[in-house]
Amino acid sequence: MPAVVDDTTPTAVLLRRARLAGTPDPRRLRDVLLRDGRVAAVADHLPDDVARTHRPETVDADGAVLLPGLHDEHVHLAQWAATRRRIDVSAAGSPEEVARTLSTKDDGADVLLGRGFRDGLWSRPPHRHDLDAAMPGRAVVVVSQDLHTLWVSTAAAVRFGVTAPDGVVVEDEAMDLLARAGAVDAATNDEWVLEATAAAAARGVTSVVDLELAPLADWARRADVHHPGGLGVPGPSVRVRAGVWPEHLDSTLAAGLRSGDPLPGIVDPTARDRVRVGPLKLFVDGSLGTRTAYCTHAYPGGDHGMLRLPAAELEGWLRRATAGGLEAAVHAIGDAGVRTALDGFEAAGCGGRVEHAQQVLPADLPRFAALGVTASVQPRHAVDDRDLADHHWAGATDRAFPYRALVAAGADVVLGSDAPVAPLDPWDAVASAVHRSADDRGAWHPEQHLDLRQALRACSGGRSAVEVGDVADLVLLAEDPAAVLARDGADALRRPEVLGTLVGGRWTHRGAALG
Template sequence: MTDTPDARSAAPGLLLRDAALPGREGRYDVLVEDGTVRAVLPAGESSPAAAEVRDLGGRFLLPGLWDNHVHFSQWTTQRQRLDLGGTTSAAEVLQLVREALAAPEAGGSGPSAPTPLVGYGFRDGLWPDEPGVAELDAVSGDHPVVLISGDLHCGWLNTAASQLMQAQPDDSGLVREDAWFPAMERLQNGTALSTADYRAAAEAAARRGVVGVVEFENTDNITAWPQRVDEGVDQLRVEVSVWPDKLQDALARGVKSGDPLDERGLVTMGPLKVIVDGSLNTRTAWCWDPYPGMDPSHRHACGVEAVPIAELESLMRTARDGGLTAAIHAIGDRANTAVLDTFESLGMTGAVEHAQLLRESDIPRFAQLGLTASVQPEHAMDDRDVADRFWEGRTDRAFALKTLEESGAVLRLGSDAPVAPLDPWVSLAAAVTRSRDGREPWHPEQRISSRSALAASTRGRVEVSAGDVADLAVVDADPLDPALLTDGGAQLRTMPVAATLVGGRFTFEAL
């Protein structure tokens, strides 16, 4: 998208005094007028007239950060759900459900149906036991319980919830992929989120230096986000996607990728989003090789082709001809091959979302085809153990950020929130260190530099320059300083942010 200043930007003449710039010596005064950086001058050498002055006290000024893959409503809702993120077995999850249902606020069955208990964040790929409907029924009775996996690709439902959501578990006890997504969408649409909820989530993002997100929620984003902005959720720029079931409606409206959707220019039209395969933890990522322990003759031994490639090609062609780019979810190496083939056959631009496992021969094709690799580095930290088990012998080409970069691919970092936190510093640290929680780096040869990670989080801009849109972040330390990596990247993960500006307007300030 092309960034444009917010029509309600700060009064002309905001002077950001005594700023440091990443990787550069000296201090600078930065003049912002009408939402644009007008001048970057050596500190104290001139005193431009300014209606407002902020002394940065030597803090570092950098381009504002983007999260290039979020599910914003689910991220907002996740803050209200039972947290299953730290569980390591089905038994632990069942105990948390038992305790939650025993709490007074859980409510009983009464004359009306009880509100479902919803949990989020379990990852069953390495559990010593298995989820099951009977076991969940035993601790929940007739109170509906919906437990969502950390990768969003499956749900663990009790009988009451299965009936309520019209979603039946398979032999594994879980509802997966195509059977799960409509149920999750109904659940999300039935969750009451207020403007205050969305504003709180947007403000939390702004406190981490975020100026924009790419929204991949499966809903009517074209209508919803301009309404939210009008209601005061105006802390972020939002590039919205459209899913296949809403593609024709988007085309009927005549919107094209990059078009502004609100009067202030905060919301713009983004890409068509299509999910081609599943996920690693759910063992549904579509791969060339079967998953360990799976019967090679089983139709899902290598994962799931969620959308037939012929259908994908038809959807992408329709989007292309209507002026939309595409962002295609592909995690397994076979899915990535098929998606790259489809982009090539259509001569189309866009992004491959996730690109987690790649054949070596496919890696150069991103640059050759002019495609963006939209990646989520924190997923590598979440999935390193399950990848070592289910992608054994192939992890040298999993989350292959350095190899992609060296091949000439454009990288964009994101979180996939709520799968990982909506916090670009978490993604940056994971990309630069390939480490978390004091563990040894996982495939350290795939680390990228701090400069590359910052550029992949700011849409290519590392330094603030005259003429830039004034989407800015003020932080306490130089993100390019190697000293931030001496503790495994913990300082980079927790980077203190002092201010964030969108179009020259403060969306967060603690100066």
């Protein structure tokens, strides 16, 4: 959905001597005028009377590379903000190692929160007794890397009412428990989330789809909050499309809110422009890491995962959302889950988004384009989960993370992180889409790589270059990504020097090099 610019807050910026990536001659120096939130002019040299007429802030880009701003199409901002403060156990290879790591880094908090365990290849499953042995009497809650499993100590089980004998819960119960265990007051939550958006802006992010399980009122409240890093503008440093979960659908429809609408009650016009209603989030299945993704093939244990929302029920939700003006974002990971999601869209006669699409049957690839369904994918997952996929999806990885096949079939593909499952960093997503490896083992299923132009377009709202009339959501880099890839390889794409970021022609990040 295109960004909407609020024209009540006119601004003007003149970027002198910028290079425009994605153009026929990306080395050519250009002047770019941004006015009232859009790209107003691009020329080899804009005359001095431009400054007299529009009174812009003039910035010498000094050969920096200008690109369309980057999007993260799937994040959980409150969880990402909180995860940045939890103990990382992602490197642990066993339950005992997780427990040791947590015990040595115990911060004394009321509830000790860890994050990132990956038990899919462990020799045995986690148990509450592992945490009890290392930290007797301590309330410990550990969330899995995919957010679909929670593992708790006995003290935490008693405190939060967990009845599972092993202290391990999955899916809805896990998500509800994490919301309670990780709860902080609203002011702290707002501070953490807004700080996270400033960090995202520093990586060139201009827009996110926030699929956090939270009421829209949370964003209406924090949109008027000033915070360090906000560069004088309250609210987030990025555009936010705030998702709606089924728990909040009735109130959203009753308020007459549609996807793309500004949230009511936001005072500041710039913040009101940035924060808008996003899609309705629905779940068809679970995840690979928790072995609940719904698949046509069996897992090693013999089951096929978990179907959380059959196509007939999904159709009902989709019809209701569409009638109320809400786009739908449907979580589907396994190939049977993706087919179920597509069946639901087809029956409801509407388009929308499939979130993740980590495994797609060949016959379903062309259905995305035919039905007008976007594939919202997270390339870092293909890097992180390759070993899990090889083990649990043995014999079926030829259809796993099929990015090139989706593009070749005409699907609209957009990139995200699913933060905190992966870092909120679009450069990591781009690099992972271009080359599916982050170590020295070589690429995994390289036939599904995207080329750099495809990856950047999928990460930029479909934009390939900066053009007159575009919304002035832009990022300035020290070097052209194409040159970096050609010289240093895909891994170097993860570490660009971001000099500045603008949203609607306003600076959201401005490095020292730009003055």
